[in-house]
Amino acid sequence: MSRFGSEGEDIIGRWSEEKLDLLSKYLKAYSDIMNKQKKSWLKAYYYIDAFAGSVRPRAKEDERRYIDGSPLRALQTEPKFDGYWFVDVSPRRIERVRDLREEFPNRVIYVRQGNCNDVLCNEIVPQLPYASKQRAFVFLDPYGLQVDWDTVSELANTRTCDVFVNFSVMGVTRLLPREQKPERDVVEQLNKVMGGTDWITQIYQQPSVTQLDLFGNLAEQTLSRDTLKAEWLASLYTEQLRSLFPYVSRPVLMRNSTNSVLYALCLASHNQTATKITNEIFNRHERLKS
Numbered sequence: 001m002s003r004f005g006s007e008g009e010d011i012i013g014r015w016s017e018e019k020l021d022l023l024s025k026y027l028k029a030y031s032d033i034m035n036k037q038k039k040s041w042l043k044a045y046y047y048i049d050a051f052a053g054s055v056r057p058r059a060k061e062d063e064r065r066y067i068d069g070s071p072l073r074a075l076q077t078e079p080k081f082d083g084y085w086f087v088d089v090s091p092r093r094i095e096r097v098r099d100l101r102e103e104f105p106n107r108v109i110y111v112r113q114g115n116c117n118d119v120l121c122n123e124i125v126p127q128l129p130y131a132s133k134q135r136a137f138v139f140l141d142p143y144g145l146q147v148d149w150d151t152v153s154e155l156a157n158t159r160t161c162d163v164f165v166n167f168s169v170m171g172v173t174r175l176l177p178r179e180q181k182p183e184r185d186v187v188e189q190l191n192k193v194m195g196g197t198d199w200i201t202q203i204y205q206q207p208s209v210t211q212l213d214l215f216g217n218l219a220e221q222t223l224s225r226d227t228l229k230a231e232w233l234a235s236l237y238t239e240q241l242r243s244l245f246p247y248v249s250r251p252v253l254m255r256n257s258t259n260s261v262l263y264a265l266c267l268a269s270h271n272q273t274a275t276k277i278t279n280e281i282f283n284r285h286e287r288l289k290s
């Protein structure tokens with residue numbers, strides 16, 4: 001989670017920078033491939049940032065250091081996209097995003113202030129039908145549980161949109177009490193974000209059931225609220241994504257300085273090469289870290 005600086009900008013930890021570096025690497029690969037497709041069938045391809053943020057967040061360990069946020073990562077990617085959509089609920093942040101038009105006068109930039117679930121479903125998705133021969137890369141990078149499962153489902157149904165999602169594992173664990181089952185409103189909230197709640201019943205029932213590890217193998221450990229692991233929640237979410245998209249990368253876990261898992265980053269796509277490239281980028285990243 002981030003804190004805010006004096007101008008309302010995010011102050012971000014090392015893991016957020018890693019997330020942004022992974023985004024840059026994938027955007028470069030995506031744009032190279034899409035640009036080549038434009039010589040044959042592809043009409044246009046877009047970058048859609050549903051949680052654009054404060055544009056230049058600051059580093060937690062050195063608040064004088066500004067970091068390029070996701071909109072800048074996309075705008076700096078070569079070859080350029082045919083258009084960039086930036087959405088944020090905060091009017092102040094949207095002002096900063098609008099200023100990017102001056103900084104990047106040769107980029108086509110669309111800016112919307114509002115809840116991204118509404119903007120994506122009501123305005124953006126209708127412009128990207130399969131027959132239009134357009135493609136889009138959608139970055140979903142919320143603080144917490146702000147991405148509705150229905151939105152992810154609508155994006156998947158287009159068959160034109162790939163989704164790079166930073167799923168808040170911490171947001172889910174925080175909602176799960178240790179002592180008793182969650183209240184009905186919490187179950188509804190989780191259902192809205194995860195697209196199902198059978199797993200909640202499972203983790204609170206006795207005896208516990210066996211859980212899947214990060215690679216989808218049955219692990220020895222039993223599943224219960226007490227033994228619930230971030231890895232399991234991350235693979236549960238990627239499994240859910242597999243019900244919507246034909247190809248889903250493995251999740252990479254984003255940890256804070258005390259090694260707690262905060263988020264799980266993964267790509268859900270209509271193209272096998274896309275997830276293969278993402279897995280390679282994620283594997284390289286983890287090899288370098290270890």
Ligand SMILES: C[S@@+](CC[C@H](N)C(=O)[O-])C[C@H]1O[C@@H](n2cnc3c(N)ncnc32)[C@H](O)[C@@H]1O
Pocket residue numbers: 020050051052053054055057068069070071087088089090093114115116117141142143146
């Ligand atoms: C984690 S920050 C995004 C950081 C940015 N993607 C980056 O990497 O530089 C989350 C942003 O989402 C915005 N936000 C929160 N709820 C939202 C919603 N429902 N729709 C759109 N934006 C939202 C916040 O104002 C904040 O700027």
